[in-house]
Amino acid sequence: MEIRTNTSQLANFLQVCIDKKSHINGKLLHAHILRTGLFADIFLSNRLIELYHKCGRLRTARRVFDKMPHRNLFSWNAMLSAHCKTGDIEEAHKLFVKMPERNDVSWNTLISALVRGGLEQKALNIYYDMNQEGFLPTNFTLASVFSACGALFDLQYGRVSHGFANKIGLDKNIYVGNALLGMYAKCGHVEDAIKAFEDLPEVNEVSFTAIMGVLGDIDRVEEAFDMFRSMCRIGIQIDAISLSSILGVCARNGFNDLGSSVNGQQLHGLTIRLGLEKDLHLSNSLLDMYAKCGDMNSAEMIFDNLLEVSVVSWNVMIGGYGQRYQIKKAIEFMQKMQRFGFEPDEVTYINMLTACLKSGDTETAHEVFNKMASPSLSSWNALLSGYSQIGKHKEALWLFINMQFCNVKGDKTTFAIICSSCASLGLLKGGRQVHAASLKNLFDDDIYVASGLIGMYSKCSKIEVAKCIFDRIKDQDDIVCWNSMIAGLSINNLDLESFVLFKNMLENNMLPTQFSYATVLSSCAKLSSISQGRQMHAQALKDEIINDVVVGSALIDMYSKCGYVDEARLFFEKMPVRNTITWNEMIHGYAQNGHGSEGVALFEEMINQSGEKPDAVTFIAVLTACSHSGLVDYGIMIFNSMQIKHGVEPISDHYACLIDSLGRAGRFSEIEDILDTMPYSNDPILWEVLLSSCRVHLNASLAKRAADELFRMNPCNSAPYVLLANMYSFMGKWDDARNIRELMIEKQLVKGPGHSWFEHKDGS
Template identity: 85%
Template sequence: MSMEIKITTQLANFLQVCIDKKSHKLGKLLHAHILRTGLFTDTFLSNRLIELYNKCGRLLTARQVFDKMPHKNLFSWHAMLSAHCKTGDIDEAHKLFVEMPERNAVSWNTLISALVRGGLEQKALNLYHDMNRAGFLPTNFTLASVFSACGALLDLQYGCVCHAVVYKIGLDKNIYVGNALLGMYAKCGRIENAIKAFEDLPEVNEVSFTAMMGALGDTDHVEGAFDMFRSMHRIGVRVDAISLSSVLGVCARSGINGQQLHGLTIRLGLENDLHLSNSLLDMYAKCGDMNSAEMIFDDLQEVSVVSWNVMIGGYGQKYEIKKAIEFLEKMRRFGFEPDEVTYINMLTACLKSGDTETAYEIFKKMASPSLSSWNALLSGYSQIGKHKEVVRLFINMQFCNVKGDRTTFAVMFSSCASMGLLRGGRQVHAASVKNLFDDDIYVASGLIGMYSKCNKIDVAKCIFDRIKDQDDIVCWNSMIAGLSLNNLDKEAFMLFKNMMEKNIFPTQFSYATVLSSCAKLSSISQGRQIHAQALKDEIINDVIVGSALIDMYSKCGYVDEARLFFDKMPVKNTITWNEMIHGYAQNGHGSEGVDLFEEMINKSGENPDAITFIAVLTACSHSGLIDHGIMIFNSMLQEHGVEPISDHYTCLIDSLGRAGRFNEIEAILDKMPYSNDPILWEVLLSSCRVHLNASLARRAADELFRLNPCNSAPYVLLANMYSSMGRWDDVRDIRELMIEKQAVKDPGYSWFEHKDGI
């Protein structure tokens, strides 16, 4: 008996050597010897064989050994369960788990963590629930996996429940749990809770700092992320390739050139780490520094598909399609097969450059385009305004049996809204319900936007009222914007107030929309309420909110208050300058508007756009600065590279018409390319009526009759001019023509605000 134990021990030691050295051939010889000598019934030796085959990547052989074992113990089951989990064979692992005669915490943890790694987070949480019901206490490993699952699912509520469990079982000081907890809060967008979890850690390591840097970077707390990295470096926590990759990711997302971090990478001797090298490539590419990116790429000792993808994506971002295609061809020549990210980067690059033909050719070359590829093409077409192609592609998706996701439906609703395609939008709505996306917040937001833009605001309201989770700002913003778009500005203001009462924090877009409603209502009192709220919420320095405030004060007639606010703004962009110039123009302060335009182009560093010139030309027109307006109009293309559009010609004709300079107007009319713009002809007709220029007035009216015979404005303007000149026969003819064409004059109205209301 003692001899058998001695032989068994020796065989076990030999097997351990084979396990350590991953020696599959020698292990097979020992296996054969064990079978020949009848020692296979020894559970200890069989377990060693399972361990050996798993270590050598021979899962099938390991499973055969396991299945033939006459006496399995808990180690046998765990060895096989762990092997299936490591290879990602979750279904087989789950079957094995169910068959286990007994389980302990290790059994549950092994399967829960495998489910999380495999992207089956909800199944992992369901299994954790079963584990609790079975009476097993979670360990630090269990809770780390559970927090990871909650973060991936953005399930903050369940994450908070599990946080309470941490305190209950005394794991609140465990660094492994603490790191997973702050990661969960970060992914759920609760940066304050993540910071608190970080501060509560009894000790911090590189994992803690890396998680916090990523969290701060993801929530646009860029300086906070850099402070965290500096603090990590200062207190002596080891800076590794992963933490450097994390802070480089912050640089990439923020467009900050991280050359100093590149220097630190070299100083720490980490320049040969492939993941870190790819992070450096990505940082330079996202910052637009493709020269530096290409230098790093050329020096890489090891290149992966990710490296090629970053380079292709970087050149695509800079609209250098030839370089992107060149790298794609080189990638293939060097034996790398393009993956889906490669194709998506190429698709995005071509679409951003407006090269839809090449984009579609690349898409057609894909053997089996995934949903991400379809979405990339749909989004690209939508962003460049090719909405008919978006609808066509969506129909093709249905024929290819590719089910859309929230991105697909959001893009489709946006395109249907842009075309006013109500029937198509309803069909896509039906498809979203069929695919069980009707409860998704972002799909609901897209639906609200689509129905609002198609003038079906009642349907939009119904969708909004049916939303279960009304804590998300996205749908509130869509509904407020929809009401404003349909001239229900009072309702938009009330909905904004309702949102505030529910403690939902407004974004800059919420403020911009509701301020636009106040402007349309000419309600200075409501506008000032919103101004005060923006101050309280510390969002007043946001350039979007500031620009909307300038517009509101200007449209309510308080242009001096608009200018006071404009001067205090810490950050201005072209839109801000445009709003202030336009505010002066609207309120008859044309000279101040022109002076501000001169200041913008000479001192601000902002480039004027088409809207800037509409604003300043309007200012010139309203203040009689005709020659100045002509000079500015002529400078548009020559000095600023802005092609004049119909609105610019309208401003110029209005300016000349007010001064009665009709010879110059006729010269412009004969050369301009926008003869089908009714507003231009209405402006001209109005000027002719004032100056009693009957011949040019008739030409303008005839153009308007051609463009829209039912529009009452040209008939009324022409008749009023003829009556001023005493040409009563002509007045009668115009009245008869108006009746014949069934052109009915709409009643006019105006309003102002006083203490009792509007």
């Protein structure tokens, strides 16, 4: 009886030590237990394990466990939990294997620890064994399993586990439901994630935070804000995490949306009202929101008032200035960061690289890259991506080659980027080598790598190879490769096949993107197929993408190229949003359909009323309109205003339009003045335009000059020979005509046959 009382008292004393994490007093009790021979008491020994674990003495806890003469299930679970909570996963697993018996706690403890430790596949294997041995998972087990499936993008196993959760009635549990929502979101199945949220019998701040992030990721911004408003309305506590999540939605929407900036300011006000402005993570989210909305003044104000600054805070500011092409400010902040004792991390360097490359400053980008002691793969990829995005594809290729010399093994992102650069350069040999390397590294099944390969082979006129790659893709549920294949067919003038593939995509329940529509509408335009174009118009209405400015611009181009310029204008007037491209398409539509005056009038409306800034393409369109309408002097005036008034440097296409306009009017002396001063004398199109005008007006001397220039640039081109010979024949200069034809025979030049295209009334 005395021993029992002593044991009970010791257990109580140990519990006090555990609660207060009193290591010294616990050691004294441990010594007393050993001295009085009570160590054999399993209950007391278990308490000692718990004490040492809570006091951060894992080795001592393990020594107690190893020396115990007798152990029960609680002893094993206590030691297992100690290893798991201190992150010693390997030892925890070894201990788990040795356990003479296990219960739900044993399985759940190990599975949760494996997921936390990033060993998701191992966690799923243990979960499978758990099911095989007949143990039912708890809500915590299933939450860990769904988290593992999300991290591994293992949708199939996630769905199986979802079914099992339904079967045992845990699908409505808040922890399981939130984890299920997260799993579907990470696997890219947004509608399933939304359904998981809607099926929850009760929701908490975790549920709302997760669903807001999901909706923000797919640009359903207003719905994300509606969720936040609902959260406020039903009285769920707004904390720093939920505010950070909705601020992230504002940040992702960026400075192209005024509404995001306004919503962000309101959320900033709410942050202050709730007294959360001192939370560092939330402050960084506010910084990020303002930076991505382009409001760097507000971002600087928050940064200057931060009670605590982290490397993340500096990185956000550097990235924000880089996004705004303010490279000097980005460099200034990086220098300040180092002066204040903060070491730049990988994100800092990547933000600086991106900032330099966006500004076109490749020299500074290289300096930043070379300062990195050991650039990570992400840094290599950032530089590769930057070069590719600004059109410096040769530099991207050299960088990729340098990666090989530095023994840096590329990943899927690397191969996707370099495929794109090979495609842009039309570099078939290099593209094949990249393809071989992707096969060797087992990356060819990745949708982005496959998409890049399809694009590369398509642009190198190897469309059959592109088709083979597309047909072999295992996961054809992703729109990326479909878009690449549709574009590839269109590039190779297989526009009917492009249209058919688009219809196949719809039959496979794929939702087309704006790029899908823009590509297939371009194919319809090239086919001059108004019936197919109208089908696409109807489909865009059905898919509720008709108001997208890219799709709308493509529709205007399609109607114009099919000769239905009035329908193009009708649609143009109904568009809720227009950009410079939209105006360009409509002006050009008028020009190519012989309605030059309307095109000029629209140009005037654009520069005087719309607020849109004309670019180089705008001037090509309006100069073409002037040429087709005989508005020569007005065209000259517009040409002269390009650089002075609008800051657009004339290129060879603008000179070609001006020469065409003057040539149609027979004003050849002015053309000769332009020819003597223009910087593009080696552009064959200019001389072809001039030769065509000379033929119409029978200007033999200038025609001879144009033809000589074309002979010099390309002796194998038959067009100037044919045009010059026909003009001589028409003028009765038979000897000159005969000389030209003999020259063609001598050079073995053959005139290509003419052809025309029309659409039959049945649509074929």
